Amino acid sequence: MARSPTSQRLADAAIRLFNERGYDETTVDDIAARAGVSRSTFFRYYRSKDDVIFPDHDALLAKVEARLRASTADTAIVAVCDAVRIVLAHYVEDAEVSLRRYRLVGRVPALRDREIVSVARYQRLFREYVGDWLAGSPDAALRAELMASSVVAAHNQVLRGWLRAGGSYDPFEPLDHALQYVIRTFRHLENLEGPRDGGDQVVVAAFPRSASPDDVMDAIRAHLGSRS
Numbered sequence: 001m002a003r004s005p006t007s008q009r010l011a012d013a014a015i016r017l018f019n020e021r022g023y024d025e026t027t028v029d030d031i032a033a034r035a036g037v038s039r040s041t042f043f044r045y046y047r048s049k050d051d052v053i054f055p056d057h058d059a060l061l062a063k064v065e066a067r068l069r070a071s072t073a074d075t076a077i078v079a080v081c082d083a084v085r086i087v088l089a090h091y092v093e094d095a096e097v098s099l100r101r102y103r104l105v106g107r108v109p110a111l112r113d114r115e116i117v118s119v120a121r122y123q124r125l126f127r128e129y130v131g132d133w134l135a136g137s138p139d140a141a142l143r144a145e146l147m148a149s150s151v152v153a154a155h156n157q158v159l160r161g162w163l164r165a166g167g168s169y170d171p172f173e174p175l176d177h178a179l180q181y182v183i184r185t186f187r188h189l190e191n192l193e194g195p196r197d198g199g200d201q202v203v204v205a206a207f208p209r210s211a212s213p214d215d216v217m218d219a220i221r222a223h224l225g226s227r228s
Helices: 005-021 028-035 039-045 049-053 057-069 073-093 095-105 109-133 140-164 172-185 187-191 213-227
Strands: none
Touching: 005 028, 005 039, 005 049, 005 095, 028 039, 028 049, 049 095, 049 109, 057 073, 057 109, 073 095, 073 109, 073 140, 073 172, 095 109, 095 140, 109 140, 140 172, 172 187
16 A cells, blocks of 8 residues: 555655644645645645544555455454554555654654554454454453454554664564464454363362372373263
């Protein structure tokens, strides 16, 4: 989802002006003039000067939703991880603008608020799909909320680390590492209907310290044999 040349020129002009003059002091007319286009051309690409700073979240959300929609409950974890990688890839592909945006957002409260709203949209999208996949299972709404929050937190932690480092490394390996924690936590999504009757169960046994390994194994075999 690369920006068009004119869109990119407007984004570059806006970020430079925000850094030179300040966000509040820069107008749409200033941005258009710096980019060498008309005011009407600016509004063909962006609705406001805020939109120049942030990626096209509507298009990005549509791409993420398409990936989630193509999945089922059986492949829920893979779909969510793929969707998160789509979001990170968008920032990495436009690394220079992403880095400028990061520095600017840190100085402008209005942009930080806008960023929080944008993050909430992704979390809501994940929550809705996970909730659908979990429908009818115990605590479906709670589990969907927890997973959506965890996925977004993993992505944001990796993205912020990459931005703080000036985009100096490939962030996808750290993202995969972070997502492993999410996968381990939500491994139950591979069987959304929950354990079936007769399914594997965890057996916890206690033995005196004096028991020998052979005594322990004999007791376990006897217990499992009595259940077969």
